[in-house]
Amino acid sequence: MKKLTFRPFILPLMLVVCGIFYYFGELIDWASWNAIRESFFYGVHDVHRLLFLVPITYAAYYARVKGAVIITLVSFIIFLPRAFFISPYPDPLLRMAIFTVFAGVIGVLVGMVRNQATRARYLEATVTAQRDRMLQMVNDIADGILITGPDYRIRFMNATMVRDFGDGTGHTCYGHLHQLAAPCRGDCRLTEVINDKRIHRWLCPVRDGRVYEVIAAPYIDADETACQISIFRDVSPRQPA
Amino acid sequence: MSSDWIIRIVLFAIVHWVLAGVLLNDLVSRRKVFGGRKAPWAIVILVIPCFGSLAYLLFHPQILNPDHDQGNRRD
Numbered sequence: 001m002k003k004l005t006f007r008p009f010i011l012p013l014m015l016v017v018c019g020i021f022y023y024f025g026e027l028i029d030w031a032s033w034n035a036i037r038e039s040f041f042y043g044v045h046d047v048h049r050l051l052f053l054v055p056i057t058y059a060a061y062y063a064r065v066k067g068a069v070i071i072t073l074v075s076f077i078i079f080l081p082r083a084f085f086i087s088p089y090p091d092p093l094l095r096m097a098i099f100t101v102f103a104g105v106i107g108v109l110v111g112m113v114r115n116q117a118t119r120a121r122y123l124e125a126t127v128t129a130q131r132d133r134m135l136q137m138v139n140d141i142a143d144g145i146l147i148t149g150p151d152y153r154i155r156f157m158n159a160t161m162v163r164d165f166g167d168g169t170g171h172t173c174y175g176h177l178h179q180l181a182a183p184c185r186g187d188c189r190l191t192e193v194i195n196d197k198r199i200h201r202w203l204c205p206v207r208d209g210r211v212y213e214v215i216a217a218p219y220i221d222a223d224e225t226a227c228q229i230s231i232f233r234d235v236s237p238r239q240p241a
Numbered sequence: 242m243s244s245d246w247i248i249r250i251v252l253f254a255i256v257h258w259v260l261a262g263v264l265l266n267d268l269v270s271r272r273k274v275f276g277g278r279k280a281p282w283a284i285v286i287l288v289i290p291c292f293g294s295l296a297y298l299l300f301h302p303q304i305l306n307p308d309h310d311q312g313n314r315r316d
Contacts (some may be wrong), residue, residue: 008302063305066263070298070305073260077291080256084249093248 011071014055019078022048026086044089045082049099052078056103060110068107076100144212144232148173149225150194152183161232177206193218193228203235210236257290264297267304272313275300 020027025041027033052075059067079100083092138145144161148154152172157165168176173190174183183190189200197218204212212232219229264286268274274282285293298304303313 008306011305012299012302059305063307066307067305070260070263073256073263074295074298076256077260077295080253093252097252 011055011059014058015052015071015074015078018051018055018075021051022078022082044095045087046095046099049079049096053103053106056107057110060107061114063111064115065108065111068111069104072100072104072107075103146173146230146232147219147221148190148228148230149221150190150227152190155221155227164232164234179207189216190228194226204232210234212236253290257294260291260294261286264294264304267301268297270314271301 022045028037028041056068056071056075059071063070076096079096083096139159141158142160144164145156145158146154146161147156152174154168154171154173154176157167157169165177172183174180174188178184187202187204189202193200193216199215199217201213201215204214206212211234213235214230214232216228216230219227221227265283268279268282268286271279276282282297286297287293289296
């Protein structure tokens with residue numbers, strides 16, 4: 001689908017159309033177009049003014065608060081001759097002023113919402129780019145990196161861990177790394193790391209004979225849960241050739 | 242002069258000065274203006290109430306398109 005783009009002369013065109021509609025009764029009188037003389041064009045113009053909400057909202061959407069203020073004021077200038085010289089109905093200036101304030105507030109609100117939406121999109125893109133860059137760095141590290149929640153479930157494994165143990169995201173660490181049914185007795189420091197908020201270091205042998213040096217630190221995940229982030233370095237004794 | 246006319250003139254003046262303020266701010270921040278010189282535009286905006294501002298808007302519609310007007314603005 002082709003993206004809708006702003007064209008600079010759409011707004012002046014909209015205002016001209018709205019202006020012609022607003023003064024159409026006077027135009028009919030001036031040009032003597034008796035065939036299209038309808039009472040609608042000669043009534044109270046509160047309804048006719050509503051049409052100006054279109055350019056005001058359009059300006060607010062594309063040119064934000066500044067655009068909304070400018071187009072509201074231009075609309076006000078267009079209303080003035082009727083209020084000053086033409087309208088036979090009571091309080092034309094007051095009714096026009098109330099509508100202008102109402103339309104201006106709507107325009108400014110639309111502009112503010114658009115500003116917020118644009119800012120939110122920009123911040124989201126920045127955060128996503130930073131997270132992707134960080135994940136790329138973590139994946140490129142030669143050591144394994146594992147994030148474990150307080151329920152012992154694996155929340156993240158980097159590429160090295162996945163290569164050595166297979167993807168176990170969502171599984172328990174004791175089940176996936178050690179094929180156990182309950183947390184490792186003696187070796188596991190998960191609770192201490194989370195509670196102490198200090199770095200712990202220990203050796204962790206796995207079933208196939210490899211030994212890993214584990215350095216674990218507390219880590220607050222995106223959902224504000226206190227977790228453990230651990231670096232796994234293979235320190236298995238080298239086999240004689 | 243009746244109070245009705247005083248209200249009209251005050252209202253007209255408010256619109257003129259708010260619009261003039263916004264557009265003079267735009268004029269200062271703009272690198273290039275229609276005609277090449279800024280001073281005549283400043284005089285037009287200030288001296289011709291409302292219609293001077295409308296003329297400036299008509300010749301600089303980019304003011305309502307800020308996303309595509311960055312290159313023509315000072316920081």
